[in-house]
Amino acid sequence: PDALTSLLRSGSLHSQSTVRQSESQGTPSSIESSSTKESTRSKLWAVACSMSLWKICRLLVLPSRFYCTKITSIEEHVVDTLRSIVGQNNVSQSRAVREQHGRDESYHKCKAPAAVVWPQTTEHVSRVVKVCSDNRIPMTPFGTGTGLEGGVNALEEGVCIDLSKMDDIVEVNAEDLDATVQPGVTRNRLNEYLRDTGLWFPIDPGADASLCGMGATSASGTNAVRYGTMRENVVNLEVVLPCGTVIHTAGEGRRTRKTSAGYNLTNLFVGSEGTLGIITQATLRLYGIPEKMVSAVCAFPSIQAAVDTTVQVIQSGIPVARIELLDEVQMDACNRYSGLNYEVAPTLFLEFHGSESGVDSQAELAGDIATDNGGSSFSWASDLEERNRLWKARHDCLYANLALRPGCTGIATDVCVPISKLPDAVVAAKQDIVNSGLTAPIVGHVGDGNFHCYLVINPEDENEMRQAEEFGVRVARQALAVGGTCTGEHGIGQGKTKLLEEELGDSGIAAMRKVKDMFDPNNLMNPGKVLSNRKQSL
């Protein structure tokens, strides 16, 4: 029975290795006497097939997005080893805990891990990874669980490594404008810590996400147009590789603003979504809090006019800090939800950062461009509460959209195109939405050429879900056709692995697979994400 479970637990039955040997304990190899191999193997296949049938039956009988019916066990002695590493109370196999760790903020079905562990030091992580690796147990790193692409769902169960207890702000070097944090530190917490230094970390994805998690998904936010994304702002990473080795991608303790030393390992791991290793520390670039911020809102007669304005503002070299587009469907949703009074028309929300004088001239110039494109109903504000009021519409978008169809869930597309292609891309997406009869307000970080269609759909309605997924693929392919990407900031996760193949092409994907195979030959580190598992032959 032990041998059986360990064989079947490995999930996919690779043709090249039928029984996994583990060096550290002898139980699975107990069936290795060659004379009994043949009969044992056929017995195992029989049980394997019946187990798969049983899995299928259970899934059909009890479909559920939020709850998981299957409990797969990890061998007791492995669990004991994990407890001895991280502490008795830092390993859990309770169903509620596992389900919480099996999903994020996306629509992907919950896939619970078999156990959740909470390491408190990098050494713990390294030892846990080694144990899992030796026992061929899949691993999923977990930060705040606020991703949008099902990145933490444990497609092959295994162990979820929850890093939230590693929550030190290791150091802040105000003069050098850098800070080093552990995975349990979220972006709001870092900014609050920094508030009396006059510095901030500007990248602001919707959620109060783990900074290391943001590194893993190459996150971006509303002010990427001015401050860049995680790719430009991670200086060094401490990573635990799938074999357990700990590396510092730029060298331990190094934190320069630029370097040309060797291969850029830091940016290899940024965006790797936990498939190449686990980030246990990140050194980030900080910026001075702007002396003055001015926000502005402007309505336009058409999407084309709004996007043209954006393109022209960028091309004039105005260092706009935020430039967000909300289409009229979104404005209407926001008005209703937040009780606001904005014109129901495609609207740009802009923000300018800089010195007292600099900001005013930026805003004026942008205002002129907007007017030239037919913009109207300007509102400006520089007071904190006024600016918050102006931006309230934008911040409440997600909830406003869900309120359009109560009981529904939201799926966001995330394409990014060169900014000159943006007007056509958004207009085409809008037409597609109208043709498909979907409810999908559009919100975009148009300064980066990135826009999201928030599809509000009924998760229980298979037809709608299918339509939404097909729409997502169409929009992505439209973007790919004009030199864009299928994901500007959310990541590939589990849902866009096919699109990644179309985006990169065969040789590109082959190169990525080489990297993955080199770091993680047994495909244990967050399997099924970014790169699809290769087809298995049974």
Place this chain on the structure above:
Amino acid sequence: RIIAMAVRVLVGCKRVIDYAVKIRVKPDRTGVETQNVKHSMNPFDEIAIEEAIRLKEKKVAEEIVAVSCGPEKCQETLRTALAMGADRAVHVQVDQQQYESLQPLAVAKLLSKVVEKEKINLVVLGKQAIDDDCNQTGQMTAALLGWPQATFASKITLVDDKLEVVREIDGGLETIQVNMPAVVTADLRLNEPRYATLPNIMKAKKKPMEKLTPSDLGVDITPHYDVISVEDPPQREAGTKVDSVDDLVAKLKDKGVL
């Protein structure tokens, strides 16, 4: 509307353990661990300073003086106040050991003396400090000065040399009118304090900071009460699951709840 008097504001700033830090009680139970722990300005004092700065931006206040009582490190807190927009700082030096038993009454006396010295006519303090939660300094300062007090302010307006203050009270909001000079204590919803920006932090280094001692002000800061012990709250125990409603009712009766 002509405002006759020039409003000169005094704002109190206390250096406390940062609100985000996990507090640890010292093993000898005499207090909490403060070594190598992040400190910052009391959040209610940040709100107080922000309000003073807004009054200055509206040209209602003429000058803002920030005051802090304590050891050397208090100067960091005062620099933050200056970076936010205060004009001058006064550091009342109290050595580390005396500081540990510095109590609201002593601080109120010190502040009152600074008020007299600086010809202040509006004192804005945080409603309480997040370390001792005393909520006494503002009230005592008003009493010592013989001034009216408007505590838990969530909105302050100067109308014809009187202060109209909306106070947060249990039942809701209460609006009162007080004569100037007055003491106001700031509550959470008064405003959202600004962050100090780098250029302002640099400018703040040049703003004047005066150093005084309690004896310069003629104040005796001897404590009037002793802290006997500081303890952790009791550990939360695990809950118990019950199998039926009858079971639940029986357990609640056992605990004397029903």
